[in-house]
Amino acid sequence: MNAPDKRHLQLDEKALDRARQHLDDGAVTPSYGPWRDEIVKLLNGALATELVCVLRYKRHYFTAHGLSAPRIAEEFLEHANAESGHADRLAERIVQLGGSPDFNPDSLTQRSHAGYDESDNIKAMVRSNLVAERVAVESYRQMINLIGDKDPTTRRILEEVLADEEEHADELADMLKE
Numbered sequence: 001m002n003a004p005d006k007r008h009l010q011l012d013e014k015a016l017d018r019a020r021q022h023l024d025d026g027a028v029t030p031s032y033g034p035w036r037d038e039i040v041k042l043l044n045g046a047l048a049t050e051l052v053c054v055l056r057y058k059r060h061y062f063t064a065h066g067l068s069a070p071r072i073a074e075e076f077l078e079h080a081n082a083e084s085g086h087a088d089r090l091a092e093r094i095v096q097l098g099g100s101p102d103f104n105p106d107s108l109t110q111r112s113h114a115g116y117d118e119s120d121n122i123k124a125m126v127r128s129n130l131v132a133e134r135v136a137v138e139s140y141r142q143m144i145n146l147i148g149d150k151d152p153t154t155r156r157i158l159e160e161v162l163a164d165e166e167e168h169a170d171e172l173a174d175m176l177k178e
């Protein structure tokens with residue numbers, strides 16, 4: 001078995017020294033420097049999207065219950081909780097990168113990729129959630145491409161979130177067929 005090639009790790013003595021000097025900055029190491037602001041910006045866009053999705057799904061959850069559609073309502077609640085978990089992971093990563101997570105409600109819908117929805121019937125709710133999930137899937141795919149190998153930790157988080165959004169979209173597409 002070959003020993004791991006140190007060159008691929010890009011951790012020569014100089015890089016290690018720089019990393020030690022910046023230990024106070026938490027997880028932020030100098031190699032993130034040039035990309036950090038851009039990545040934080042992307043993550044804040046995704047955070048706004050997740051927060052709007054939480055609000056939309058919560059509204060749909062309570063409204064669907066009122067329309068005697070408890071099974072679909074429960075599905076909406078599950079999605080609301082999943083989106084809330086995504087928002088938490090994104091906010092946590094923004095802070096790890098030394099950025100500031102933007103929870104400002106005034107600008108939330110302008111910054112979100114996906115829309116809010118006030119439909120009053122189940123079919124329209126399911127359809128609007130499906131559209132929002134497809135928007136989320138597409139925006140996460142684009143973010144993952146943009147980040148490439150610049151920040152593997154952020155990339156892994158986004159890939160896991162993307163997998164959840166694809167599952168959500170599939171579930172909603174199935175509901176529309178019923």
Ligand SMILES: [Fe+2]
Nearest residue numbers: 050082083086
């Ligand atoms: Fe999400």
Ligand SMILES: [Fe+2]
Nearest residue numbers: 133164165168
């Ligand atoms: Fe989702």
